[in-house]
Amino acid sequence: MYRILVAAIVLFALAKLGSRFRAGQLSRSRLFSWTALWLGVLVLGMWPRLSDHVSRWVNIERGATLLFFLSILLLFYITLNLHLRLDSLQRQLTELVRVLALRDGLQAGTAARPSQGPTAGTTPPPPLPSSQQPTPPS
Amino acid sequence: MVVVIPAFNEAAVLPGVLAELAGFVPLTQVIVVDDASTDDTSGVAQQAGARVFRHAINRGQGAALATGLAAAVSMGAAVVVTFDADGQHDPSDLPALIAPVLAGHAQVVLGTRFGTQQALAMPRSRRLILRAAVWFTRLTEQVRITDVHNGYRAFSAHAARQIHLRQDRMEHASEILQEIRRHRLTYVECPVRVRYTAYSLAKGQKNRAAVGMGLRLLLHKVIG
Numbered sequence: 001m002y003r004i005l006v007a008a009i010v011l012f013a014l015a016k017l018g019s020r021f022r023a024g025q026l027s028r029s030r031l032f033s034w035t036a037l038w039l040g041v042l043v044l045g046m047w048p049r050l051s052d053h054v055s056r057w058v059n060i061e062r063g064a065t066l067l068f069f070l071s072i073l074l075l076f077y078i079t080l081n082l083h084l085r086l087d088s089l090q091r092q093l094t095e096l097v098r099v100l101a102l103r104d105g106l107q108a109g110t111a112a113r114p115s116q117g118p119t120a121g122t123t124p125p126p127p128l129p130s131s132q133q134p135t136p137p138s
Numbered sequence: 139m140v141v142v143i144p145a146f147n148e149a150a151v152l153p154g155v156l157a158e159l160a161g162f163v164p165l166t167q168v169i170v171v172d173d174a175s176t177d178d179t180s181g182v183a184q185q186a187g188a189r190v191f192r193h194a195i196n197r198g199q200g201a202a203l204a205t206g207l208a209a210a211v212s213m214g215a216a217v218v219v220t221f222d223a224d225g226q227h228d229p230s231d232l233p234a235l236i237a238p239v240l241a242g243h244a245q246v247v248l249g250t251r252f253g254t255q256q257a258l259a260m261p262r263s264r265r266l267i268l269r270a271a272v273w274f275t276r277l278t279e280q281v282r283i284t285d286v287h288n289g290y291r292a293f294s295a296h297a298a299r300q301i302h303l304r305q306d307r308m309e310h311a312s313e314i315l316q317e318i319r320r321h322r323l324t325y326v327e328c329p330v331r332v333r334y335t336a337y338s339l340a341k342g343q344k345n346r347a348a349v350g351m352g353l354r355l356l357l358h359k360v361i362g
Contacts, residue, residue, distance in 0.1 A: 094197045094306050098205045101171070105191035105209060 006045030013038045037074075139236060140215035141168045142206030143188075144199050145223035149177040155225050156186040162229045169209050170223070171202040189213075200310025204303040211298050218298045222289045228331040235328050236292045245297040245323040248283055249290030249330035283327055287311045290330045297323050 017034050020026040026034075044051055044067070051063025060066045141163055145152060156165060165187035172180040174196040183190045191209050193202065203220060210218040217239050221227050231249070238244040291314070293301070301317040303310050318325050 090306065091304060093195075094201045094204075097193045097195055097197055098201070098208065101191045101193050101205050102209055102212065105169075105189065106212060109189045109213075 003046055007042065010038050010042040010045070139163060139167060139217040139219060139232075140210040140213055141219045141221050141232075142203065142210055143168065143170045143221050143223045144173060144202030144206060145170050145175065145179050145183070146173040146196065146199070146202070147175045147177050147179060148223040149175070149179045149182050151225050152179060152182050152223055153186055155223060156183065156188055158225075159221070159229045160186075162232045167215075169206050169213075171206040171209070173197060173199070173202040198306035198310075199308060200303050200313070201306040203310060207293070207298045207301065207303075211295065215298070216295050218293045218295070220289055220291045220293075225335065226332050227290045228333065231290065231328070231330040235290065235330065238326050238328070239292050239294050243324075244326040245294040246318055246325040247292040247328050248285070248325060249288045250283065250285035250327045251288060251330065251332040252284040283315065283325075285327070286315065288330065288332070290332075292328075297321075 014035060017026065017031055017038075021028075021031045048063070051067055053063075055061065055063045055066035058066065060069070141159065143152075143155070148155075152170070156168065156170075159165070159168060166189065168188040170179070170183035170188045170190050172183065172190060172192040174193045180190050180192050189209070191205055193205065206220070207218060217236050219232065219236060221229075227249075235247050235249060238247050287308075289311075297318075300321040300323065301314060303313055303317070305313045317323075
């Protein structure tokens with residue numbers, strides 16, 4: 001009975017992956033890796049004793065224990081990946097907010113350079129990247 | 139010289155802060171970076187005569203500071219000073235703070251409340267947390283300073299261009315030290331006065347936030 005359940009869940013997951021891929025929401029490489037993972041789940045679901053053979057190769061007594069360790073590692077990897085992507089998104093968001101603030105602030109302000117006193121040299125302002133160049137007022 | 143003031147919901151005190159600052163620097167050389175305040179921080183800053191740069195959404199003090207540094211560099215500042223918006227900093231310390239940069243003795247000057255001047259009315263718990271921050275920074279960044287979380291700093295134009303902050307929130311204070319070490323910038327400390335008021339203590343970081351800050355810094359160092 002549980003084999004039927006495992007097979008049903010895996011087929012459902014693969015169908016979901018397929019529809020996401022067709023809709024362009026999933027890359028080919030991610031489709032491949034997720035499909036490989038779910039096929040692994042299917043194989044172990046159909047032949048559970050297989051995990052015991054594999055676990056003895058790596059000196060772990062029971063297949064269930066090996067699967068547990070591997071699941072933990074996989075979850076750590078996924079969490080790290082999500083953290084890095086979230087961090088990257090946050091940085092991109094801050095950069096976007098900064099570019100907009102600089103564009104609006106520099107447009108609104110005067111063009112005069114601040115005076116720096118008799119002992120300080122004048123430093124020419126670095127050119128803004130082309131994406132940050134203020135547009136001339138109409 | 140350009141003074142950069144990151145600000146979030148400081149409309150109540152900002153007019154007083156800017157009025158005091160006006161005695162030492164023309165307000166056209168003061169940049170207020172409004173980090174998407176929900177009060178009229180931008181309005182009062184503009185009315186006072188400061189240059190205002192406004193974040194469309196709140197990104198944190200570190201992000202606001204980085205925006206201010208970029209704006210100051212764009213304006214051609216030879217010296218950039220960062221200054222808190224809550225009235226804790228004393229503008230009369232400005233000449234001493236920027237003197238090493240103008241003289242070419244240092245590229246970064248870091249204000250310290252633990253110099254010869256004692257911080258006025260610093261709560262004991264805050265003092266302990268700041269000491270722990272100094273110890274943590276010496277361990278992780280190998281930069282020996284006495285006051286990690288002092289927002290009163292001066293940068294040469296070169297230093298302001300080199301420093302690239304990725305930490306949006308309060309962890310930027312430690313990241314500035316990391317950048318100083320990474321770019322081998324010369325730095326000195328300068329004693330500055332810090333005025334603790336009921337307003338600044340209520341507005342500032344809570345002591346319990348220090349643990350989270352330390353953990354995030356460690357995570358950033360390990361994972362990047």
